Amino acid sequence: MKKLDNQIFQDRRKSFLSKLDGKAAIIPGAKLVQHHADCEYPFRQESNFWYLTGFDEPDAIALFLSHKPIGERYILFVHPKDIESEVWNGFRWGTNGAEKVFKADKSHPISDFEKELPNYLMGADEIVFSVGKYPEIEPIVLNLWAKQIDNYSRIGRAPRAIQPPGIYLNQMRLIKSQYEIERMREAALISAEAHELVRFNISHKNNERQIQGLLEGFFFEKGTRGPAYNTIAASGDNACVLHYTANNSELKKGDLLLVDAGCSLPDYYNGDITRTFPIGGKFSGEQRAIYEIVLEAQKKAIQSVITGVSSSDIHNEALKVIIEGLLQINLLKGGVDEIIENCSYKHFYMHKTGHWLGLDVHDVGAYRLGDYEVLLENGMILTVEPGIYISDRIPIPEGQPDIPDRWKGIGIRIEDDVLVNDQCPEILSSVACKEIADLEI
Numbered sequence: 110m111k112k113l114d115n116q117i118f119q120d121r122r123k124s125f126l127s128k129l130d131g132k133a134a135i136i137p138g139a140k141l142v143q144h145h146a147d148c149e150y151p152f153r154q155e156s157n158f159w160y161l162t163g164f165d166e167p168d169a170i171a172l173f174l175s176h177k178p179i180g181e182r183y184i185l186f187v188h189p190k191d192i193e194s195e196v197w198n199g200f201r202w203g204t205n206g207a208e209k210v211f212k213a214d215k216s217h218p219i220s221d222f223e224k225e226l227p228n229y230l231m232g233a234d235e236i237v238f239s240v241g242k243y244p245e246i247e248p249i250v251l252n253l254w255a256k257q258i259d260n261y262s263r264i265g266r267a268p269r270a271i272q273p274p275g276i277y278l279n280q281m282r283l284i285k286s287q288y289e290i291e292r293m294r295e296a297a298l299i300s301a302e303a304h305e306l307v308r309f310n311i312s313h314k315n316n317e318r319q320i321q322g323l324l325e326g327f328f329f330e331k332g333t334r335g336p337a338y339n340t341i342a343a344s345g346d347n348a349c350v351l352h353y354t355a356n357n358s359e360l361k362k363g364d365l366l367l368v369d370a371g372c373s374l375p376d377y378y379n380g381d382i383t384r385t386f387p388i389g390g391k392f393s394g395e396q397r398a399i400y401e402i403v404l405e406a407q408k409k410a411i412q413s414v415i416t417g418v419s420s421s422d423i424h425n426e427a428l429k430v431i432i433e434g435l436l437q438i439n440l441l442k443g444g445v446d447e448i449i450e451n452c453s454y455k456h457f458y459m460h461k462t463g464h465w466l467g468l469d470v471h472d473v474g475a476y477r478l479g480d481y482e483v484l485l486e487n488g489m490i491l492t493v494e495p496g497i498y499i500s501d502r503i504p505i506p507e508g509q510p511d512i513p514d515r516w517k518g519i520g521i522r523i524e525d526d527v528l529v530n531d532q533c534p535e536i537l538s539s540v541a542c543k544e545i546a547d548l549e550i
Protein backbone atom coordinates (compact mmCIF):
# COMPACT_ATOMS: atom_id res chain seq x y z
CA MET A 110 0.00 0.00 0.00
CA LYS A 111 1.14 3.49 -0.85
CA LYS A 112 2.26 5.30 2.27
CA LEU A 113 -0.57 7.44 3.55
CA ASP A 114 0.02 11.14 3.43
CA ASN A 115 -0.55 12.28 7.00
CA GLN A 116 -0.96 15.85 5.91
CA ILE A 117 -4.17 14.94 4.04
CA PHE A 118 -5.78 13.65 7.23
CA GLN A 119 -4.41 16.52 9.32
CA ASP A 120 -5.93 19.05 6.91
CA ARG A 121 -9.29 17.28 7.06
CA ARG A 122 -9.23 17.24 10.86
CA LYS A 123 -8.39 20.92 10.95
CA SER A 124 -11.27 21.76 8.66
CA PHE A 125 -13.69 19.48 10.58
CA LEU A 126 -12.62 20.98 13.93
CA SER A 127 -13.17 24.50 12.68
CA LYS A 128 -16.69 23.55 11.53
CA LEU A 129 -17.40 22.00 14.95
CA ASP A 130 -16.91 25.40 16.57
CA GLY A 131 -17.27 24.54 20.25
CA LYS A 132 -18.79 21.08 19.82
CA ALA A 133 -17.28 17.68 20.63
CA ALA A 134 -17.52 14.91 18.03
CA ILE A 135 -17.40 11.20 18.86
CA ILE A 136 -16.66 9.21 15.69
CA PRO A 137 -16.42 5.42 16.18
CA GLY A 138 -14.61 3.21 13.71
CA ALA A 139 -15.97 -0.08 12.36
CA LYS A 140 -15.96 -3.43 14.14
CA LEU A 141 -15.20 -6.80 12.67
CA VAL A 142 -18.37 -8.54 11.47
CA GLN A 143 -18.84 -12.26 11.97
CA HIS A 144 -19.14 -14.33 8.81
CA HIS A 145 -19.75 -17.63 10.59
CA ALA A 146 -18.40 -19.47 13.63
CA ASP A 147 -14.92 -18.10 14.33
CA CYS A 148 -14.57 -16.41 10.92
CA GLU A 149 -15.02 -12.77 10.15
CA TYR A 150 -15.54 -10.75 6.99
CA PRO A 151 -12.49 -8.79 5.84
CA PHE A 152 -12.27 -5.63 7.93
CA ARG A 153 -13.81 -2.54 6.36
CA GLN A 154 -13.20 0.75 8.18
CA GLU A 155 -16.09 3.16 8.70
CA SER A 156 -15.78 5.86 6.06
CA ASN A 157 -16.13 8.98 8.26
CA PHE A 158 -13.63 7.53 10.72
CA TRP A 159 -11.24 6.71 7.90
CA TYR A 160 -11.67 10.11 6.27
CA LEU A 161 -10.53 11.83 9.45
CA THR A 162 -7.93 9.41 10.83
CA GLY A 163 -6.49 7.09 8.16
CA PHE A 164 -6.42 4.51 10.98
CA ASP A 165 -7.37 1.05 9.78
CA GLU A 166 -7.90 -1.07 12.91
CA PRO A 167 -11.25 -2.28 14.29
CA ASP A 168 -13.06 -0.95 17.39
CA ALA A 169 -11.21 2.38 17.58
CA ILE A 170 -13.00 5.61 18.55
CA ALA A 171 -11.92 9.13 17.65
CA LEU A 172 -12.80 12.29 19.55
CA PHE A 173 -12.62 15.75 18.00
CA LEU A 174 -12.77 18.36 20.71
CA SER A 175 -13.10 21.81 19.20
CA HIS A 176 -13.77 23.32 22.65
CA LYS A 177 -10.30 22.31 23.90
CA PRO A 178 -7.00 24.14 23.30
CA ILE A 179 -4.83 23.19 20.31
CA GLY A 180 -2.85 20.07 21.17
CA GLU A 181 -5.76 18.50 23.09
CA ARG A 182 -8.31 18.19 20.32
CA TYR A 183 -7.74 14.87 18.60
CA ILE A 184 -8.05 11.78 20.82
CA LEU A 185 -7.84 8.17 19.59
CA PHE A 186 -8.99 5.14 21.58
CA VAL A 187 -7.30 2.05 20.13
CA HIS A 188 -6.47 -1.55 20.96
CA PRO A 189 -3.27 -1.44 23.05
CA LYS A 190 -0.17 -3.35 22.00
CA ASP A 191 -0.58 -6.97 23.07
CA ILE A 192 1.87 -9.53 21.79
CA GLU A 193 -0.42 -12.49 22.34
CA SER A 194 -3.31 -10.94 20.39
CA GLU A 195 -0.91 -9.79 17.70
CA VAL A 196 0.37 -13.35 17.24
CA TRP A 197 -3.20 -14.41 16.41
CA ASN A 198 -4.61 -11.35 14.68
CA GLY A 199 -1.72 -9.29 13.43
CA PHE A 200 0.09 -6.06 14.09
CA ARG A 201 -1.44 -3.23 16.08
CA TRP A 202 -0.20 0.34 16.31
CA GLY A 203 -1.17 0.66 19.97
CA THR A 204 -1.51 4.00 21.77
CA ASN A 205 2.08 4.93 21.05
CA GLY A 206 1.64 4.42 17.31
CA ALA A 207 -1.66 6.29 17.39
CA GLU A 208 0.19 9.31 18.77
CA LYS A 209 3.51 9.06 16.90
CA VAL A 210 2.33 7.81 13.51
CA PHE A 211 -1.31 8.90 13.34
CA LYS A 212 -0.68 12.19 15.14
CA ALA A 213 -3.33 11.86 17.83
CA ASP A 214 -2.86 14.51 20.52
CA LYS A 215 -3.49 11.75 23.03
CA SER A 216 -4.32 8.05 22.71
CA HIS A 217 -5.86 5.65 25.24
CA PRO A 218 -6.75 1.96 25.28
CA ILE A 219 -10.37 1.40 24.17
CA SER A 220 -11.16 -0.01 27.62
CA ASP A 221 -10.62 3.49 29.10
CA PHE A 222 -13.26 5.13 26.90
CA GLU A 223 -15.98 5.29 29.55
CA LYS A 224 -13.55 6.55 32.19
CA GLU A 225 -11.98 9.26 30.01
CA LEU A 226 -15.00 10.55 28.12
CA PRO A 227 -16.49 12.82 30.87
CA ASN A 228 -13.32 14.82 31.12
CA TYR A 229 -13.04 15.24 27.36
CA LEU A 230 -16.66 16.28 26.85
CA MET A 231 -16.56 18.80 29.70
CA GLY A 232 -17.14 22.27 28.31
CA ALA A 233 -18.49 21.22 24.90
CA ASP A 234 -21.52 23.17 23.61
CA GLU A 235 -23.00 20.18 21.83
CA ILE A 236 -22.18 16.55 21.10
CA VAL A 237 -21.77 15.28 17.54
CA PHE A 238 -22.51 11.56 17.45
CA SER A 239 -24.46 9.24 15.18
CA VAL A 240 -27.35 7.99 17.34
CA GLY A 241 -28.75 4.53 16.57
CA LYS A 242 -25.64 3.07 14.97
CA TYR A 243 -23.30 2.06 17.82
CA PRO A 244 -25.14 -0.05 20.41
CA GLU A 245 -22.07 -0.47 22.64
CA ILE A 246 -20.92 3.14 22.67
CA GLU A 247 -24.29 4.88 22.62
CA PRO A 248 -25.37 4.07 26.22
CA ILE A 249 -22.04 5.42 27.48
CA VAL A 250 -22.51 8.66 25.55
CA LEU A 251 -26.18 9.09 26.51
CA ASN A 252 -25.62 8.29 30.20
CA LEU A 253 -22.82 10.80 30.38
CA TRP A 254 -24.87 13.41 28.58
CA ALA A 255 -27.77 12.86 31.01
CA LYS A 256 -25.41 13.37 33.96
CA GLN A 257 -24.00 16.55 32.47
CA ILE A 258 -27.48 17.93 31.84
CA ASP A 259 -28.35 17.05 35.43
CA ASN A 260 -25.40 19.12 36.58
CA TYR A 261 -26.39 22.04 34.40
CA SER A 262 -28.27 23.83 37.16
CA ARG A 263 -25.18 23.69 39.38
CA ILE A 264 -22.35 24.44 36.95
CA GLY A 265 -24.25 26.30 34.22
CA ARG A 266 -22.75 24.37 31.34
CA ALA A 267 -23.62 21.16 29.49
CA PRO A 268 -23.88 20.02 25.89
CA ARG A 269 -27.32 21.16 24.77
CA ALA A 270 -27.94 18.77 21.90
CA ILE A 271 -26.70 15.79 19.94
CA GLN A 272 -26.19 16.30 16.23
CA PRO A 273 -25.35 13.75 13.54
CA PRO A 274 -21.80 14.06 12.14
CA GLY A 275 -23.13 14.09 8.59
CA ILE A 276 -24.13 17.72 9.04
CA TYR A 277 -20.43 18.59 8.96
CA LEU A 278 -18.82 15.69 7.12
CA ASN A 279 -21.19 14.99 4.23
CA GLN A 280 -20.50 18.24 2.44
CA MET A 281 -16.75 17.87 3.02
CA ARG A 282 -16.79 14.37 1.56
CA LEU A 283 -19.10 15.26 -1.31
CA ILE A 284 -16.65 17.78 -2.78
CA LYS A 285 -13.48 15.87 -3.63
CA SER A 286 -10.07 17.52 -3.19
CA GLN A 287 -7.42 17.31 -5.93
CA TYR A 288 -5.84 14.44 -3.99
CA GLU A 289 -9.13 12.57 -3.83
CA ILE A 290 -9.81 13.16 -7.52
CA GLU A 291 -6.46 11.48 -8.29
CA ARG A 292 -7.40 8.51 -6.11
CA MET A 293 -10.82 8.26 -7.80
CA ARG A 294 -9.13 8.36 -11.22
CA GLU A 295 -7.05 5.37 -10.14
CA ALA A 296 -10.03 3.45 -8.72
CA ALA A 297 -11.97 4.08 -11.93
CA LEU A 298 -9.02 3.14 -14.13
CA ILE A 299 -8.40 -0.23 -12.45
CA SER A 300 -12.15 -0.93 -12.48
CA ALA A 301 -12.34 0.00 -16.17
CA GLU A 302 -9.35 -2.20 -17.03
CA ALA A 303 -11.12 -5.12 -15.35
CA HIS A 304 -14.12 -4.59 -17.62
CA GLU A 305 -11.77 -4.56 -20.60
CA LEU A 306 -10.41 -7.89 -19.40
CA VAL A 307 -13.96 -9.27 -19.49
CA ARG A 308 -14.46 -7.88 -22.99
CA PHE A 309 -11.32 -9.63 -24.24
CA ASN A 310 -11.97 -12.95 -22.50
CA ILE A 311 -15.71 -13.41 -22.53
CA SER A 312 -15.59 -15.91 -25.41
CA HIS A 313 -13.44 -18.33 -23.34
CA LYS A 314 -15.72 -18.24 -20.32
CA ASN A 315 -18.81 -20.34 -19.77
CA ASN A 316 -20.13 -19.35 -16.34
CA GLU A 317 -20.94 -16.07 -14.60
CA ARG A 318 -18.71 -17.10 -11.68
CA GLN A 319 -15.67 -17.16 -13.97
CA ILE A 320 -16.41 -13.58 -14.99
CA GLN A 321 -16.57 -12.61 -11.32
CA GLY A 322 -13.27 -14.43 -10.76
CA LEU A 323 -11.65 -12.63 -13.69
CA LEU A 324 -12.68 -9.20 -12.41
CA GLU A 325 -11.88 -9.79 -8.77
CA GLY A 326 -8.61 -11.59 -9.53
CA PHE A 327 -7.56 -8.50 -11.47
CA PHE A 328 -8.59 -6.23 -8.58
CA PHE A 329 -6.41 -8.22 -6.18
CA GLU A 330 -3.54 -8.42 -8.66
CA LYS A 331 -3.58 -4.63 -8.83
CA GLY A 332 -3.17 -4.41 -5.06
CA THR A 333 -6.67 -3.15 -4.28
CA ARG A 334 -8.77 -4.43 -1.41
CA GLY A 335 -10.89 -6.29 -3.98
CA PRO A 336 -14.42 -5.54 -5.11
CA ALA A 337 -15.98 -2.36 -3.74
CA TYR A 338 -19.38 -4.10 -3.59
CA ASN A 339 -20.74 -7.50 -4.54
CA THR A 340 -19.82 -8.03 -8.17
CA ILE A 341 -22.79 -8.51 -10.47
CA ALA A 342 -22.17 -10.88 -13.39
CA ALA A 343 -25.68 -11.36 -14.75
CA SER A 344 -26.34 -13.14 -18.01
CA GLY A 345 -29.62 -13.22 -19.92
CA ASP A 346 -32.68 -12.60 -17.79
CA ASN A 347 -30.57 -12.46 -14.59
CA ALA A 348 -29.63 -8.93 -15.70
CA CYS A 349 -33.21 -7.86 -15.00
CA VAL A 350 -32.61 -8.56 -11.30
CA LEU A 351 -30.96 -5.30 -10.31
CA HIS A 352 -28.97 -6.61 -7.35
CA TYR A 353 -28.30 -10.08 -8.75
CA THR A 354 -25.25 -11.58 -7.06
CA ALA A 355 -25.79 -15.35 -7.35
CA ASN A 356 -23.37 -15.29 -10.32
CA ASN A 357 -23.72 -19.02 -10.95
CA SER A 358 -25.50 -19.35 -14.30
CA GLU A 359 -24.03 -20.73 -17.46
CA LEU A 360 -23.19 -18.17 -20.16
CA LYS A 361 -25.23 -18.84 -23.28
CA LYS A 362 -24.27 -17.61 -26.73
CA GLY A 363 -26.97 -15.24 -27.90
CA ASP A 364 -27.54 -13.83 -24.42
CA LEU A 365 -26.13 -10.63 -23.02
CA LEU A 366 -23.92 -10.41 -19.95
CA LEU A 367 -24.36 -7.42 -17.64
CA VAL A 368 -21.29 -6.79 -15.48
CA ASP A 369 -21.49 -4.28 -12.63
CA ALA A 370 -18.18 -4.24 -10.77
CA GLY A 371 -15.61 -1.87 -9.34
CA CYS A 372 -12.61 -2.08 -7.05
CA SER A 373 -11.92 -0.51 -3.68
CA LEU A 374 -8.43 0.97 -3.32
CA PRO A 375 -6.33 0.39 -0.18
CA ASP A 376 -7.53 3.80 1.02
CA TYR A 377 -11.14 2.87 0.23
CA TYR A 378 -11.80 5.03 -2.85
CA ASN A 379 -14.16 3.11 -5.13
CA GLY A 380 -14.94 2.52 -8.76
CA ASP A 381 -18.44 1.56 -9.92
CA ILE A 382 -18.81 0.60 -13.57
CA THR A 383 -21.37 -1.37 -15.57
CA ARG A 384 -20.94 -2.76 -19.07
CA THR A 385 -23.21 -5.09 -21.02
CA PHE A 386 -21.55 -7.50 -23.46
CA PRO A 387 -22.97 -9.81 -26.16
CA ILE A 388 -21.79 -13.24 -24.97
CA GLY A 389 -21.41 -14.74 -28.44
CA GLY A 390 -19.78 -11.60 -29.85
CA LYS A 391 -22.86 -10.35 -31.74
CA PHE A 392 -25.95 -8.44 -30.63
CA SER A 393 -29.31 -9.70 -31.88
CA GLY A 394 -31.54 -7.10 -33.56
CA GLU A 395 -33.57 -6.62 -30.40
CA GLN A 396 -30.53 -6.47 -28.13
CA ARG A 397 -28.89 -3.94 -30.41
CA ALA A 398 -32.00 -1.75 -30.50
CA ILE A 399 -32.16 -1.62 -26.70
CA TYR A 400 -28.40 -1.17 -26.35
CA GLU A 401 -28.45 1.81 -28.71
CA ILE A 402 -31.18 3.48 -26.67
CA VAL A 403 -29.37 2.97 -23.36
CA LEU A 404 -26.05 4.14 -24.82
CA GLU A 405 -27.61 7.28 -26.26
CA ALA A 406 -29.40 7.95 -22.97
CA GLN A 407 -26.15 7.52 -21.07
CA LYS A 408 -24.18 9.81 -23.39
CA LYS A 409 -26.86 12.50 -23.23
CA ALA A 410 -26.98 12.22 -19.45
CA ILE A 411 -23.17 12.46 -19.18
CA GLN A 412 -23.16 15.57 -21.38
CA SER A 413 -25.53 17.17 -18.91
CA VAL A 414 -23.12 16.67 -15.99
CA ILE A 415 -22.06 20.30 -15.70
CA THR A 416 -21.98 22.74 -12.81
CA GLY A 417 -25.37 24.10 -11.84
CA VAL A 418 -27.57 21.18 -12.94
CA SER A 419 -29.22 18.77 -10.49
CA SER A 420 -29.31 14.98 -10.24
CA SER A 421 -32.90 14.99 -11.39
CA ASP A 422 -31.95 17.06 -14.47
CA ILE A 423 -29.47 14.31 -15.35
CA HIS A 424 -32.06 11.61 -14.69
CA ASN A 425 -34.60 13.41 -16.88
CA GLU A 426 -32.11 13.65 -19.77
CA ALA A 427 -31.66 9.88 -19.69
CA LEU A 428 -35.32 9.20 -19.09
CA LYS A 429 -36.46 11.17 -22.13
CA VAL A 430 -34.12 9.30 -24.48
CA ILE A 431 -35.21 5.96 -23.02
CA ILE A 432 -38.91 6.73 -23.38
CA GLU A 433 -38.52 8.08 -26.91
CA GLY A 434 -36.55 4.98 -27.86
CA LEU A 435 -39.09 2.60 -26.37
CA LEU A 436 -41.90 4.49 -28.13
CA GLN A 437 -40.15 4.00 -31.45
CA ILE A 438 -40.00 0.24 -31.07
CA ASN A 439 -43.57 0.10 -29.75
CA LEU A 440 -42.74 -1.12 -26.27
CA LEU A 441 -44.39 2.05 -24.94
CA LYS A 442 -47.22 4.13 -26.28
CA GLY A 443 -48.46 7.65 -25.61
CA GLY A 444 -46.74 11.02 -25.23
CA VAL A 445 -43.37 11.38 -23.48
CA ASP A 446 -44.66 13.85 -20.87
CA GLU A 447 -47.72 11.76 -20.11
CA ILE A 448 -45.59 8.62 -19.71
CA ILE A 449 -43.25 10.44 -17.32
CA GLU A 450 -46.18 11.90 -15.40
CA ASN A 451 -47.85 8.48 -14.96
CA CYS A 452 -44.56 6.66 -14.37
CA SER A 453 -45.70 4.19 -17.02
CA TYR A 454 -42.09 3.50 -18.03
CA LYS A 455 -41.13 1.99 -14.68
CA HIS A 456 -41.58 -1.62 -15.73
CA PHE A 457 -38.53 -1.00 -17.98
CA TYR A 458 -36.54 1.56 -15.98
CA MET A 459 -37.14 1.44 -12.25
CA HIS A 460 -34.05 3.11 -10.77
CA LYS A 461 -32.44 6.53 -10.83
CA THR A 462 -29.67 7.46 -13.22
CA GLY A 463 -26.85 7.75 -10.69
CA HIS A 464 -25.48 8.41 -7.22
CA TRP A 465 -22.55 10.15 -5.55
CA LEU A 466 -19.37 8.06 -5.51
CA GLY A 467 -16.37 8.21 -3.17
CA LEU A 468 -15.33 6.47 0.04
CA ASP A 469 -18.79 4.91 0.04
CA VAL A 470 -20.02 3.46 -3.24
CA HIS A 471 -23.31 5.21 -2.60
CA ASP A 472 -21.46 8.17 -1.17
CA VAL A 473 -22.72 10.66 1.38
CA GLY A 474 -24.28 13.93 0.36
CA ALA A 475 -27.85 15.07 -0.19
CA TYR A 476 -29.51 15.07 -3.60
CA ARG A 477 -32.04 17.60 -2.44
CA LEU A 478 -32.42 19.85 0.57
CA GLY A 479 -36.11 20.03 1.32
CA ASP A 480 -37.67 21.74 -1.67
CA TYR A 481 -34.34 22.56 -3.28
CA GLU A 482 -32.29 20.41 -5.59
CA VAL A 483 -28.58 20.15 -4.83
CA LEU A 484 -26.75 21.59 -7.83
CA LEU A 485 -23.55 20.11 -9.20
CA GLU A 486 -20.27 21.77 -8.24
CA ASN A 487 -16.72 21.12 -9.36
CA GLY A 488 -15.17 18.22 -7.47
CA MET A 489 -18.35 16.18 -7.15
CA ILE A 490 -18.16 12.64 -8.55
CA LEU A 491 -21.22 10.69 -9.54
CA THR A 492 -22.19 7.66 -11.55
CA VAL A 493 -24.31 7.90 -14.68
CA GLU A 494 -26.07 4.59 -15.18
CA PRO A 495 -29.30 4.37 -17.12
CA GLY A 496 -30.66 0.95 -18.05
CA ILE A 497 -33.55 -0.91 -19.61
CA TYR A 498 -34.72 -4.24 -18.19
CA ILE A 499 -37.30 -6.25 -20.05
CA SER A 500 -38.89 -9.07 -18.10
CA ASP A 501 -42.35 -10.11 -17.04
CA ARG A 502 -41.69 -9.64 -13.32
CA ILE A 503 -43.43 -6.29 -13.17
CA PRO A 504 -47.06 -5.93 -14.30
CA ILE A 505 -47.47 -3.79 -17.38
CA PRO A 506 -49.00 -0.41 -16.47
CA GLU A 507 -52.51 0.17 -17.72
CA GLY A 508 -52.69 1.33 -21.30
CA GLN A 509 -49.18 0.14 -22.16
CA PRO A 510 -48.58 -2.59 -24.76
CA ASP A 511 -47.87 -6.25 -23.99
CA ILE A 512 -44.23 -7.21 -24.45
CA PRO A 513 -43.57 -9.69 -27.29
CA ASP A 514 -41.44 -12.64 -26.11
CA ARG A 515 -38.53 -11.76 -28.38
CA TRP A 516 -37.73 -8.75 -26.19
CA LYS A 517 -37.86 -10.58 -22.87
CA GLY A 518 -34.68 -11.39 -20.98
CA ILE A 519 -32.85 -8.32 -22.23
CA GLY A 520 -31.30 -6.35 -19.38
CA ILE A 521 -28.87 -3.57 -20.24
CA ARG A 522 -27.18 -0.95 -18.08
CA ILE A 523 -24.20 1.23 -18.93
CA GLU A 524 -22.49 3.01 -16.06
CA ASP A 525 -19.55 5.39 -15.90
CA ASP A 526 -17.96 7.42 -13.12
CA VAL A 527 -18.00 11.11 -13.90
CA LEU A 528 -16.24 14.10 -12.34
CA VAL A 529 -17.97 17.46 -12.43
CA ASN A 530 -15.59 19.95 -14.01
CA ASP A 531 -17.26 23.19 -15.12
CA GLN A 532 -18.90 22.59 -18.50
CA CYS A 533 -16.78 19.57 -19.39
CA PRO A 534 -17.56 16.32 -17.55
CA GLU A 535 -14.53 14.06 -17.10
CA ILE A 536 -15.38 10.38 -17.55
CA LEU A 537 -13.03 8.66 -15.10
CA SER A 538 -13.93 5.20 -16.41
CA SER A 539 -13.56 5.90 -20.13
CA VAL A 540 -10.97 3.14 -20.62
CA ALA A 541 -13.85 0.61 -20.55
CA CYS A 542 -15.21 0.45 -24.13
CA LYS A 543 -18.95 0.71 -24.64
CA GLU A 544 -19.45 1.26 -28.40
CA ILE A 545 -21.19 -1.60 -30.20
CA ALA A 546 -18.32 -1.87 -32.69
CA ASP A 547 -15.90 -2.54 -29.81
CA LEU A 548 -18.14 -5.06 -28.05
CA GLU A 549 -18.83 -7.21 -31.13
CA ILE A 550 -16.30 -9.66 -32.43
Ligand SMILES: [Mn+2]
Pocket residue numbers: 381464492494524
Ligand atom coordinates in the same frame (compact mmCIF):
# COMPACT_ATOMS: atom_id res chain seq x y z
MN1 LIG B 1 -23.68 2.44 -9.36
